[in-house]
Amino acid sequence: MTKKNIAKSLKENIEIFQKTLDYVSDLRIRILKIGSKPYIDGAILYIDGIADTEKIQEYLVVPLLSLNSANDDEAFIDEIAYRHIKTADVDVVESFQPLIDGVLLGKAVILLDHNTKGIVTETAQWKERIVAEAVNERAYRGPLIGCTEKLKTNLNLIRSLVKTPKLCIRSMKVGILSKTDVSIVYIRDIATEKNVTEVMNRIQRINVKYLLEARIIEDYIEGKRKTFFPLSLSTERPDSIGAALYDGRIAILVDGTPEAILVPTVFWQFFQFPDDYYGKFGRFITRPLRFLCFLTTIYLPGLYTAIMRFHKDVLPANDLKSSLLAHTLIPIWAEVLILLILLHIINDASFRLPKSTVFSLSILGTIIVGDAALSSKFVHPLSLFIVGVCFITGYPLVNRGFLSAVIALRFLLFFIGGFLGLSCLGIVSLLLIIYAASLKSLGVPYLAPLIPFHPNEWKDTFYRGNLDDITNSPHTFPSKENKE
Structure with missing residues (x-):
């Protein structure tokens, strides 16, 4: 229906408009008598709430009612659009589709009787959140503002x-x-x-x-x-x-x-944050520490479970060993899995609960449940410590969309190490490196500039180099023809 051309009858056009929008209650139709005798019937159509009625009154209604003469020539609507309408954005169209799209975007539409053209004017007034501080990527120094939904x-x-x-x-x-x-x-x-x-x-x-x-x-x-x-x-x-x-x-x-x-x-960009460029502190150690956190959070549960199940001989042969091997109610792999799932649920819930209850959730989950689990010998204290360190080292990497990869790798390496041992864990690690090296983002190798080897790009990869060198040197992506 909306692909058809505008009819000559204003009444028919209004009926098509209402029928297309399913007779919505917030569609407003302002009927006008344009010009003195003879006059032409016209209408302004807009959706109440997203169109600015003050703009419509000042820039559309007043100029149209001020016209002394009117005629039914096709050129008359062009004259109205380009000489009398005072909005910054004006389009003259001949089909219903741009009229419907415009109204849904908060614009106002002008239709005249005996005319097969329509005018779309910019009158939108969308409600939006004010520009505020970035919520998920805070920095101790530098600009504070973040993007909005508009x-x-x-x-x-x-x-x-x-x-x-x-x-x-x-x-x-x-x-x-x-x-x-x-x-x-x-x-x-x-x-x-x-x-x-x-x-x-x-x-x-x-x-x-x-x-x-x-x-x-x-x-x-x-x-x-x-x-x-x-x-x-x-x-x-x-x-x-x-x-x-x-x-x-x-x-x-x-x-x-x-x-x-x-x-x-590329992979290394998930370890780069604005703080690296706004401060002098940590330019050589911050990114290596983040990468160490990444390795710790994905490998620690798997390494711990593999050692406790298959490689107990590496533990020191003294009282510490007997303490580490103390029996609990469930197997070691089940302890770690339950703790991983439990802390993951707590983390997930903390993002969805009201802010006033997040602190209560943290106390209940980490202290009461943890203390009860240790007192009942349901889990080993070292298992709780290992999983806690695993989650703490994962927090520096939660932003920028990298959390899903961290969680997937953490569980994958846990199951490999916990059920197949350290040898298989090493083999899977090598396969993961090969797999990551085969990935491309718009034709750019995912592990560049390490694989392929481009040492001239390392100045902003593993550490933050001199800012003048980073700013002035060209960044060349080792792109090949896209084979995706």
Whole structure:
């Protein structure tokens, strides 16, 4: 129905409009008599609540009622649009589809009797969260603001940081039933044109009814090859987005999502945080410590279970050994598994419960349940300590979409070590490295610049080098033809 052209009858057009929107109660229709004798019937259509009625009154109603003459020529509606309407954005269309889309976006539509054209004007007034401090990526120094759910606000924040005429923004709409605005942002001559084209092609292939969150975009950008390693990086900080653009990466922003997706992404970028560039402290030790935390959180449960089950001979032959091997009510592997699941549930619940109850949950889960489990000899004290250290060392890596990989690797290596021993744990570790080296993000090897070997890029990988060297040197991604 919405693909048909606008009819000459104003009454018929209004009826089509109402029927297409299923006679919604918040559709407002302002009937006008435009011009003096002879006059023409007209109507302004908009949705109450998302359109700014003050703009409609000042920029549409007043100018239209001020017209002294009117006629039913096709050119008359063009004259109204380009000489009398005072809004910044005005379009003249001939079919219903842009009229319906415009009203759903908060715009106002003007229709005239005996005229087969319509006017779409910008009058949207969406409610949005104010620009506030980044919630999930806090830094002790540097900019504090984070992205919001409004795409235009986020693009404004990016433009305030990346002040160059080479900043390019390509806009698209995704969705069949409901169309969502998506913007691809990059810097011309820095980002690879092949990567930009590939990103746009993958987004254009998205065929979904609606898009409420950016996860679908990530799935298409990462390609058909599914993996628990994230091949794109998410950030809510405009300064991180700006730095990524200067590095030659591409940012994808979705209306309604307070984060940006950055591609191409390599493994080591999940250990880089804004604090590294805003302070002098820890430039050589912070990232190695984060990588050590990563190895600890994924390997510690598996190593502990493997030693306690299959390699008890490595334990010291004294009273400590007998203490470590003290019997509990359940097997050692079951202890660790139950503690991993329990703490994972507590972590998951802490993100969903009201803030006022999170502290109570922490006390109940970590102290009362833990103390009861130890007193009843349900679990060994060392098992509780091992799992606690495992979770603590995982907290520095929870942001930017890397948590899913940490959890998957933690459970995988636990089952391998707990049921097959250290030898199989070493073999699986080697296979994981080979597997990660085979992954590509938009044609860029996932373990670059280590595999393939590019030591000239190490200055911002394993440690934070001199800022002038990082800023001025070109970042070259070892990209090959995309075989995904």
